[in-house]
Amino acid sequence: MHLTLGIILAIIGSLMLTSVTGVDPNNFKTCEQSSFCRRSRKIQSSGSKYAIIPGTLNTYADSLTADLINKENHHQFTFKLEALVGSTFRLQIDEKQPLHPRYRVEHALKEEPKTARISVQKETDGEITISTDDHKNKAVIHGDPFRIDFYENDVLVVTANAKNWLYFEHLRQKPADAADGHADGEAGAGNAAADDDQQQAEAPKSPGEAIDDPGAWEENFKSHHDSKPNGPEAVALDFSFPEAEVLFGIPEHADNFVLRSTSGTDPYRLYNLDVFEYIVESKMALYGSVPVLYGHGPRRTAGVYWQNVAETWVDIYTAETNVVSSLVNFVSGSRKSPSPAAHFISESGIVDAFIVLGPKPIDVFKQYAALTGTHPLPQLFSLGYHQSRWNYNDERDVASVSSKFDEYDIPMDTMWLDIEYTDGKRYFTWDKFKFPEPLTMVKNLTELGRHLVVIIDPHVKRDTGYFFHNDCTERGYYVKTRDGNDYEGWCWPGSSSYPDFFNPVVRDYYAGQYALSKFNTVSENTMIWNDMNEPSVFNGPEVTAPKDLVHYGNWEHRDVHNLYGHMHLMGTFDGLEKRDPNQRPFILTRAHFAGSQRYAAIWTGDNTAEWSHLQHSIKMCLTEAVAGFSFCGADVGGFFGNPDSELLERWYQTATFLPFFRGHAHIDTKRREPWLFPERTRLVIRDALLKRYSYLPLWYTSFYELELKNEPVIRPLLTHYPADKECFAIDNQLLVQDRLLVRPVMQQGVSKVDVYFPAIDDKKNGDYWYDVDTYQRQERAGYESVPVTEYKIPVWQRGGSILPKKERQRRASTLMLHDPYTLIVCLDRQGKAEGTLYLDDEKSYDYRQGQYIYVNYEFAHNQLTNRFIGKPKYKSSSWIERVVIAGLSTVPQSATITVNGVSQQLEVLQQDHAVIVRKPGIKMNVDFAIKLNY
Numbered sequence: 001m002h003l004t005l006g007i008i009l010a011i012i013g014s015l016m017l018t019s020v021t022g023v024d025p026n027n028f029k030t031c032e033q034s035s036f037c038r039r040s041r042k043i044q045s046s047g048s049k050y051a052i053i054p055g056t057l058n059t060y061a062d063s064l065t066a067d068l069i070n071k072e073n074h075h076q077f078t079f080k081l082e083a084l085v086g087s088t089f090r091l092q093i094d095e096k097q098p099l100h101p102r103y104r105v106e107h108a109l110k111e112e113p114k115t116a117r118i119s120v121q122k123e124t125d126g127e128i129t130i131s132t133d134d135h136k137n138k139a140v141i142h143g144d145p146f147r148i149d150f151y152e153n154d155v156l157v158v159t160a161n162a163k164n165w166l167y168f169e170h171l172r173q174k175p176a177d178a179a180d181g182h183a184d185g186e187a188g189a190g191n192a193a194a195d196d197d198q199q200q201a202e203a204p205k206s207p208g209e210a211i212d213d214p215g216a217w218e219e220n221f222k223s224h225h226d227s228k229p230n231g232p233e234a235v236a237l238d239f240s241f242p243e244a245e246v247l248f249g250i251p252e253h254a255d256n257f258v259l260r261s262t263s264g265t266d267p268y269r270l271y272n273l274d275v276f277e278y279i280v281e282s283k284m285a286l287y288g289s290v291p292v293l294y295g296h297g298p299r300r301t302a303g304v305y306w307q308n309v310a311e312t313w314v315d316i317y318t319a320e321t322n323v324v325s326s327l328v329n330f331v332s333g334s335r336k337s338p339s340p341a342a343h344f345i346s347e348s349g350i351v352d353a354f355i356v357l358g359p360k361p362i363d364v365f366k367q368y369a370a371l372t373g374t375h376p377l378p379q380l381f382s383l384g385y386h387q388s389r390w391n392y393n394d395e396r397d398v399a400s401v402s403s404k405f406d407e408y409d410i411p412m413d414t415m416w417l418d419i420e421y422t423d424g425k426r427y428f429t430w431d432k433f434k435f436p437e438p439l440t441m442v443k444n445l446t447e448l449g450r451h452l453v454v455i456i457d458p459h460v461k462r463d464t465g466y467f468f469h470n471d472c473t474e475r476g477y478y479v480k481t482r483d484g485n486d487y488e489g490w491c492w493p494g495s496s497s498y499p500d501f502f503n504p505v506v507r508d509y510y511a512g513q514y515a516l517s518k519f520n521t522v523s524e525n526t527m528i529w530n531d532m533n534e535p536s537v538f539n540g541p542e543v544t545a546p547k548d549l550v551h552y553g554n555w556e557h558r559d560v561h562n563l564y565g566h567m568h569l570m571g572t573f574d575g576l577e578k579r580d581p582n583q584r585p586f587i588l589t590r591a592h593f594a595g596s597q598r599y600a601a602i603w604t605g606d607n608t609a610e611w612s613h614l615q616h617s618i619k620m621c622l623t624e625a626v627a628g629f630s631f632c633g634a635d636v637g638g639f640f641g642n643p644d645s646e647l648l649e650r651w652y653q654t655a656t657f658l659p660f661f662r663g664h665a666h667i668d669t670k671r672r673e674p675w676l677f678p679e680r681t682r683l684v685i686r687d688a689l690l691k692r693y694s695y696l697p698l699w700y701t702s703f704y705e706l707e708l709k710n711e712p713v714i715r716p717l718l719t720h721y722p723a724d725k726e727c728f729a730i731d732n733q734l735l736v737q738d739r740l741l742v743r744p745v746m747q748q749g750v751s752k753v754d755v756y757f758p759a760i761d762d763k764k765n766g767d768y769w770y771d772v773d774t775y776q777r778q779e780r781a782g783y784e785s786v787p788v789t790e791y792k793i794p795v796w797q798r799g800g801s802i803l804p805k806k807e808r809q810r811r812a813s814t815l816m817l818h819d820p821y822t823l824i825v826c827l828d829r830q831g832k833a834e835g836t837l838y839l840d841d842e843k844s845y846d847y848r849q850g851q852y853i854y855v856n857y858e859f860a861h862n863q864l865t866n867r868f869i870g871k872p873k874y875k876s877s878s879w880i881e882r883v884v885i886a887g888l889s890t891v892p893q894s895a896t897i898t899v900n901g902v903s904q905q906l907e908v909l910q911q912d913h914a915v916i917v918r919k920p921g922i923k924m925n926v927d928f929a930i931k932l933n934y
């Protein structure tokens with residue numbers, strides 16, 4: 001039986017794999033096929049009628065509450081508007097007396113947000129104006145129709161319910177005969193409580209009351225039945241952004257950075273799904289869901305975080321920006337086209353929206369991160385290069401791949417093991433034939449300065465010989481079906497069940513499995529990859545868990561779906577921290593929700609070896625980065641399919657400037673380690689990797705500043721050039737902080753690329769940009785055609801910035817700890833520059849006790865100086881071996897370094913378009929000045 005199923009599955013698997021044409025969208029729901037989405041979307045043509053009930057308004061020190069009524073069915077709601085510290089408002093709407101409580105999201109926010117004081121500015125019949133105590137922010141609440149206008153410094157930036165698309169399906173008793181979907185409101189369902197009967201009976205009948213949809217109380221998709229015991233319970237609300245020209249955010253989609261209009265198409269969908277061979281330029285759901293959306297215009301940026309973990313669809317309305325409509329507007333004298341807007345539609349839960357008011361892009365990113373947190377400073381090794389494939393077959397394979405990297409002088413930090421290392425996909429166990437001595441294997445890697453990452457998925461093999469399964473069964477740790485049994489689905493191990501990570505006891509148990517006393521075949525340096533945690537269920541509806549499963553607290557899977565992976569990660573992170581309390585965990589996850597960035601890095605899942613997928617690696621990671629996930633990357637080379645030499649070369653080059661850098665491939669692809677390609681390819685890849693390693697001090701400093709200041713590591717151009725409309729939609733370029741401009745080659749067979757140098761004003765004035773290979777200077781904003789060789793990664797450093805590098809070549813980043821630094825100083829128009837460097841032990845939490853050096857370098861008046869931010873307590877044995885200065889008009893004759901009043905002459909050389917100050921030889925923790933002599 002077991003064998004037969006296995007064979008059948010293998011056949012199905014191979015059939016699926018031979019067609020590399022991409023996903024069949026028919027396997028996933030459209031909005032029209034999803035009852036709550038089509039119901040909620042209908043409101044877009046009729047509008048809704050919600051109003052504040054007069055006399056119910058209460059104001060408090062930091063908030064305001066009132067009752068709302070749906071004027072069509074007279075159902076009542078409460079709403080609460082809170083002011084939060086950090087130019088943020090929180091809007092919550094729930095039923096006043098729900099039949100039973102509705103789900104409220106937990107664990108996504110970093111902590112309970114701090115509220116800010118408000119005062120009432122003005123109260124008239126129909127509206128009330130509140131403002132924060134600093135008078136910066138203001139909300140005007142309109143009673144009928146219900147609407148809230150949010151102002152930043154007296155400029156209207158967001159309106160909630162501008163289009164009157166608020167839609168809130170109250171919980172109700174199942175009608176006696178629900179099949180026709182019209183019976184709502186009629187008493188008599190067998191399980192109706194007496195109280196509710198009365199309430200229902202008193203409610204006047206109106207068209208708004210009936211849910212006229214055959215899917216309201218049960219629905220089917222393909223062969224799957226959803227029992228929907230709670231019936232219709234959707235929530236939806238629209239937000240408009242009057243100051244915006246573009247909307248972006250709401251990852252994860254394989255689409256452009258700027259969101260496209262959904263008029264005439266499906267909305268963007270947020271529902272964590274394992275999509276086999278996903279396609280690009282698509283609004284389909286993928287593995288992660290982060291419901292934060294920003295509206296950006298030249299003057300203002302604002303955003304909305306829609307905190308809901310049920311299935312969510314987002315309609316996008318963007319102003320027509322074509323020439324004809326602008327002309328029409330001009331001629332007709334109309335001020336502008338309608339404001340860009342978004343309509344969030346969720347299947348259950350409540351309305352819980354955070355409005356971040358900006359005013360600048362970096363402000364909204366930080367305001368959002370203040371709510372959901374940031375990725376904590378990772379260990380340095382995790383910013384190096386990761387080598388993975390499904391699968392490295394055995395210990396010899398691992399050892400040989402590792403040694404080949406050394407043989408060919410290519411740096412590599414981490415070897416990865418996919419599911420085949422386990423004993424029959426039983427996680428926390430090893431295949432004893434292929435991996436008889438895992439600890440020795442780990443130790444061998446450790447001795448080389450390398451790490452091992454192994455996969456641990458959430459599905460559990462239903463096997464009475466497997467301790468994990470037995471524990472979960474005996475203790476009732478699995479997610480349950482509606483009738484209280486352990487849910488069984490099909491995944492890699494065959495028949496599988498899924499731990500209910502929403503239960504803190506289950507999370508504790510799971511975290512405990514990482515203890516070295518339990519998982520004693522790895523070391524405290526072995527890190528973890530959490531895959532398949534949407535969760536993926538091969539035989540489930542849309543390859544995931546049925547919505548009527550039951551979780552801890554009696555919540556339906558429907559209510560919590562998008563948070564399942566997040567809860568899994570919380571357990572893993574806790575497990576790794578307990579395993580070794582003074583070592584920062586590294587976890588890679590596929591599923592994610594808002595806040596998951598506090599625990600894990602992400603990658604863009606199972607992409608394909610095609611140029612379009614390479615291009616989307618940047619688009620997708622930019623969107624993730626502004627939604628909190630700076631630690632993002634894509635499978636280098638593409639997971640499915642076989643990249644040719646050129647695609648693989650360009651992919652490595654592109655990934656050199658994305659935060660998470662891992663080569664990975666499907667089990668059916670050809671082996672693609674760099675030495676299996678012609679020599680040139682190997683050398684191009686090596687060149688890219690050396691470049692990556694030389695910039696590790698910049699990446700590391702950037703991640704420290706992400707934790708410190710909530711500022712994304714990689715950024716779209718509009719972040720620092722918010723007024724330059726030309727760059728709003730550019731998503732084939734990215735910034736690393738505000739120091740590097742990266743425009744990788746992502747097209748086949750090109751000898752030049754068009755690069756856009758952004759403008760700092762509306763007069764096409766730009767920063768200076770220095771080619772990082774030659775220090776040749778770009779002085780004008782605008783498009784430039786730049787020639788590229790096969791080795792070239794087009795990258796520029798901004799004039800006005802200083803960044804740290806390490807230029808000695810090593811096998812792995814861990815061996816670079818004591819290596820000396822090079823500072824690259826690129827001057828702006830005034831001959832000035834500044835920039836930071838952060839360093840510590842690269843591994844432990846000691847930095848949180850002050851064991852670090854954080855320094856700001858400044859160049860002005862021909863002199864480079866440093867200034868420590870905090871005490872430079874960390875004892876580093878590194879020093880500065882070189883200072884490169886680009887942008888000097890004449891070459892100085894020498895330089896003088898002064899430390900503690902003692903001066904010394906330094907040699908200065910010219911190289912390309914820069915000068916090099918040789919061997920300052922200063923320790924990292926001393927004050928110094930280097931003066932150029934003419």
Ligand SMILES: *[C@@H]1O[C@H](CO)[C@@H](O)[C@H](O)[C@H]1NC(C)=O
Pocket residue numbers: 395396399437438440441444
């Ligand atoms: C560990 O390294 C030693 C020495 O190179 C080698 O003989 C042994 O096979 C390695 N063991 C594993 C499990 O990789």
